[in-house]
Amino acid sequence: MATYLEFIQQNEERDGVRFSWNVWPSSRLEATRMVVPLACILTPLKERPDLPPVQYEPVLCSRPTCKAILNPLCQVDYRAKLWACNFCFQRNQFPPAYAGISEVNQPAELMPQFSTVEYVIQRGAQSPLIFLYVVDTCLEEDDLQALKESLQMSLSLLPPDALVGLITFGRMVQVHELSCEGISKSYVFRGTKDLTAKQIQDMLGLTKPAVPVHPARPAQPQEHPSISSRFLQPIHKIDMNLTDLLGELQRDPWPVPQGKRPLRSTGVALSIAVGLLEGTFPNTGARIMLFIGGPPTQGPGMVVGDELKVPIRSWHDIEKDNARFMKKATKHYEMLANRAAANGHCVDIYACALDQTGLLEMKCCTNLTGGHMVMGDSFNTSLFKQTFQRIFSKDFNGNFRMAFGATLEVKTSRELKVAGAIGPCVSLNVKGPCVSENELGVGGTSQWKICGLDPTSTLGIYFEVVNQHNAPIPQGGRGAIQFVTHYQHSSTQQRIRVTTIARNWADAQSQLKHIEAAFDQEAAAVLMARLGVFRAESEEGPDVLRWLDRQLIRLCQKFGQYTKEDPASFRLSDSFSLYPQFMFHLRRSPFLQVFNNSPDESSYYRHHFARQDLTQSLIMIQPILYSYSFHGPPEPVLLDSSSILADRILLMDTFFQIVIYLGETIAQWQKAGYQDMPEYENFKHLLQAPLDDAQEILHARFPMPRYINTEHGGSQARFLLSKVNPSQTHNNLYAWGQETGAPILTDDVSLQVFMDHLKKLAVSSAC
């Protein structure tokens, strides 16, 4: 339906929101029958170059249990200067500053096109951005050199009043005191023993502030200059000395015997970093950037021992309960992650090594705080260097894209409740009338904290319709949701972004067609996928696939057009036509099929999946495949072996890899050199077109993907072939179905066979 696609797109552009359903079933019973929950994908800080922030504070509803923000859905009495909250119907007086408003002189936040508004908070001190580098020195020489140079380069990219600190570690952990004087000092800790926050603060000579810091009030750095100055100094004062200090960093001096791994005390290093920031800058935006070249091998949080002959755990080991350090290490990093999140600090992990580094155990550090996870082979690669540079990228106003210390609050009209969120956040445990008892994702709250975020950070938010069956449709016919994101902008201003949306209710019995037509299959696929991947973290793999299959069959049974027991009659309307394909590819994706990857790789893929916006998430679920030929402009083609033709060039984007594949004939022409002959200039253009498109993607994507340029018969062609042809690499470990008797789709199939099975099951009256 052209109109709904436009509607969906306009709303996404304006508000950064996409709903699974855009016309809402009006009762709880009907909503559960829809199979796909009512949910949305929200990008709280979506880049809006056309939306300048307003320089005043938002007007709040005066009811203490509501406090919704004035928005275009509110009824306004311009003469009496009153407004009615659309969530709780409270009548509120406008503040004195609004005395001059009228129908022809509306404030921005009442205008319909300003469903999303950003406010700048004027009051309060503005605290600087803080960056704490935690650097592994057990690296090879040229890796360490490349890392040092990247860090030195970053000092030129940071703003002059940002605070920066340095902790290095190997067998011991060194906290460097940054001073402008000649002699550099550092505090050395053993890497074997963990310390409490208090012990760390005592040993570093940090005295607790006399006034306990209120969580709502950011710490004022200028109040305790003596505490902040020694380990975290402003760039404009310390850049020259720190450049030298970085330049002089040596490899960890402890010799590594033959057959052993270096002793790496990542657990204690990170613990000290978290404790240092906790003691000096609680409740201020800060970034701990952890750079590692191998797994932790010593102390709390160790992931593997130092004997090389004992490999780091694989998925098989984990399945057989043969990963002796995993539980304890994960617990250690979870404790640190929660402390960092409570203080509003985010933790990034930059892991560059040929073997695993323990991302599985450490992933909570990035996932709970909104920090970045970057995985590469070496610090001396473009993948790391470019990705690292892009962290400091700036927007059209010359401000960093990164933002800190965000709190997301969701308010709903009374027919809805919030069931939970899935994304880089932690719960703030805020109960209230909007909070559902049924949890999907991180639930039991209507507020979450996102310590580190940027304009692409995206959450999945799940709702529950609570209206009783046969209760009348609410007056006005629309439900509303408000998203309030309070955050620290990179210019150090505090800002509030408010998005208020509404959608029509409909009675599912009589208006199912309307509900169907307003289904957003792309959003639904991503939202279901996030649920599936969330489950996969705690449930067995086969159970998750079983669940996913069951939901797909139920959806087809509900919304397909068919005659019973006649699979050939099965049809899906346009708004559902891509959905089964998304589910097919999701089942085979590295997010749910882990045995083809290491635990670290799976953690890395899942980390990015849980935070990307809709377009990128879909690319991850079902890679894009475009075909280039002489027959016309580049066109999308099915991710199927039938799309691989001799006279075509294919470009595949999986998000993590960009693959350019030359068909056999194209490869032969290239070898023969036709592109260099002037009369075959169009062939030259044909070869160049996918390269230019690939470059466009590479120019903007974070993190930098791998880049594979291959051809028919090339060894690297396997990256394309494994994605299009399921029977080649699919792991047959899970041969269930017959044993349980439940209606399951078989695993080892092509899309065509998958669709055939799906239709059979959907039309069968046995299900």
Add this chain to the structure above:
Amino acid sequence: MAGLYVKPGNKERGWNDPPQFSYGLQTQAGGPKRTPLTKRVAASQDGSPRVPTSETSPGAPPMGPPPLSSKASRPPFVGSCPPSSMEPTNFPVVESEILLEDVLRPLERALEDCRGHTKKQVCDDISRRLALLHEQWAGGKLSMPVKKRMALLVQELSSHQWDAADDIHRSLMVDHVTEVSQWMVGVKRLIAEKRSLSSEEEANEEKSVATAEQNQTVPGIQHDP
């Protein structure tokens, strides 16, 4: 100003390492965008099994050349001969030499200007790094792009274009960190100190102009601005 280029990744160290964009290219707002590749094709619903028509079957006749470009039908290059094609190809192009003195002298002069205003230790540190720059340049350790951009940086600095100079310093740190990291932070600091010195001087000038205007009403006594 800063070069716009893409160089290949480090295939030795990184499996399928992607290409690296220069600072200039990276910070470009993005010119005419190509159509984003985000479309998909729905699988057919009619249930007919698709016969994969992939690679040409073995034993097929040998392939011919690609289709001819339509330009081949036009007469080749008549009249619109670009002048460069007239030059013999072995004629070397001489690039103008960038002299070390032209870069170093303005920097040292800028440092001298700052001596009253900036802490001694900082000045000494900057001076040490300028000496390092001198040593590396004279020793032939710096590549031509670095020298070119330093010349531009110094020009911007001399014209008080602080932001532009700063941007060039950043582009050098991003694109050529190995060559410049040891001394570039000194140049960065110098730009910052000159900027703050210059805004102080402007503020003082404004103040003294204001007082001069005030004092004009007093007969006979004229203050020098």
